[in-house]
Amino acid sequence: MISKIAVIGFGNIAKAIITPLFDKNLLNPKDVYCLVNTKKSLENIRKSYKYDINIFQSNSKGSEIIWDCKVKLLSVKPQQLKNIIELDNNNDNLLVSILAGVSLEKLIKRFPNHKCIRVVTNIPITIGKGLTGISWGDEITEDQKKLIRRLFENSSKIYEFPEDLLDIFLALTSSGPAIIALIIEALSDGGLSGGLQKKLSEELVMEMLLGTVNLIRETNLTTAELKNMVTSPGGTTISALRVLENRGLRSALIEAVVSASNRSKEFR
Numbered sequence: 001m002i003s004k005i006a007v008i009g010f011g012n013i014a015k016a017i018i019t020p021l022f023d024k025n026l027l028n029p030k031d032v033y034c035l036v037n038t039k040k041s042l043e044n045i046r047k048s049y050k051y052d053i054n055i056f057q058s059n060s061k062g063s064e065i066i067w068d069c070k071v072k073l074l075s076v077k078p079q080q081l082k083n084i085i086e087l088d089n090n091n092d093n094l095l096v097s098i099l100a101g102v103s104l105e106k107l108i109k110r111f112p113n114h115k116c117i118r119v120v121t122n123i124p125i126t127i128g129k130g131l132t133g134i135s136w137g138d139e140i141t142e143d144q145k146k147l148i149r150r151l152f153e154n155s156s157k158i159y160e161f162p163e164d165l166l167d168i169f170l171a172l173t174s175s176g177p178a179i180i181a182l183i184i185e186a187l188s189d190g191g192l193s194g195g196l197q198k199k200l201s202e203e204l205v206m207e208m209l210l211g212t213v214n215l216i217r218e219t220n221l222t223t224a225e226l227k228n229m230v231t232s233p234g235g236t237t238i239s240a241l242r243v244l245e246n247r248g249l250r251s252a253l254i255e256a257v258v259s260a261s262n263r264s265k266e267f268r
């Protein structure tokens with residue numbers, strides 16, 4: 001069982017991380033102290049969240065209690081960070097930030113009385129299929145690492161990186177879903193152009209994507225081998241691939257990932 005934890009910003013991603021821990025009895029809702037910004041969110045969560053957690057509006061009477069927790073999950077939007085004032089002077093407490101693009105250096109400046117950990121996760125975490133990259137700050141003990149891994153392992157697969165690789169991890173895994181959504185949309189439009197109904201076309205594209213990923217995984221084929229398997233001389237597939245090479249799809253995708261990573265570095 002994980003003991004008392006504070007959640008600063010109980011929005012979509014925080015709920016996706018915390019709720020599976022309640023579902024699996026790994027965390028007691030009574031041990032969770034959450035902070036939100038608005039009265040509206042506070043009331044919504046009280047009314048419709050399926051677990052009875054301790055929840056406070058930021059700066060309200062009694063809300064300082066969240067700073068007593070040894071572990072804090074920081075999950076406000078990056079632009080809201082300036083409003084969070086540290087009220088803790090126990091130097092062994094942990095602050096785990098999931099804020100995109102906010103570096104450990106910035107976190108340590110803002111929360112000098114905490115040991116900081118930077119986490120990057122992605123939107124599929126909301127269905128328990130996230131990818132989470134963790135960069136440990138200084139002086140985090142092995143027991144503390146175990147505890148933090150337990151927070152994320154029920155909703156995502158965990159990868160641990162030095163911080164300078166978190167930008168490219170973010171580019172691939174956090175921007176990736178938007179890139180894939182765009183590809184699904186474009187391929188579906190291709191089906192639509194050929195006379196398929198939009199919904200059917202989209203379903204075919206998604207089933208094809210899932211089948212292809214599973215085939216590569218289950219057979220250990222390389223991507224080049226799979227490509228060769230379905231590309232016959234003078235056939236339809238080489239005709240399609242020729243168009244994509246001509247229009248620079250491969251280079252566009254590489255540059256898209258590099259660009260997202262560079263943008264993430266600019267936020268640091």
Ligand SMILES: NC(=O)c1ccc[n+]([C@@H]2O[C@H](COP(=O)([O-])OP(=O)(O)OC[C@H]3O[C@@H](n4cnc5c(N)ncnc54)[C@H](OP(=O)(O)O)[C@@H]3O)[C@@H](O)[C@H]2O)c1
Nearest residue numbers: 009010011012013036037038041058076077083099100121
């Ligand atoms: N969305 C994604 O795809 C994604 C993926 C990975 C990581 N992230 C990261 O996850 C973080 C949270 O994103 P989200 O999508 O969960 O955002 P969200 O749903 O908007 O949640 C933000 C939460 O922070 C609260 N908050 C705002 N200002 C506060 C303050 N001064 N004190 C206390 N609480 C405050 C908000 O309360 P109110 O509702 O009252 O305003 C809300 O509960 C972001 O930093 C983002 O970079 C997002």
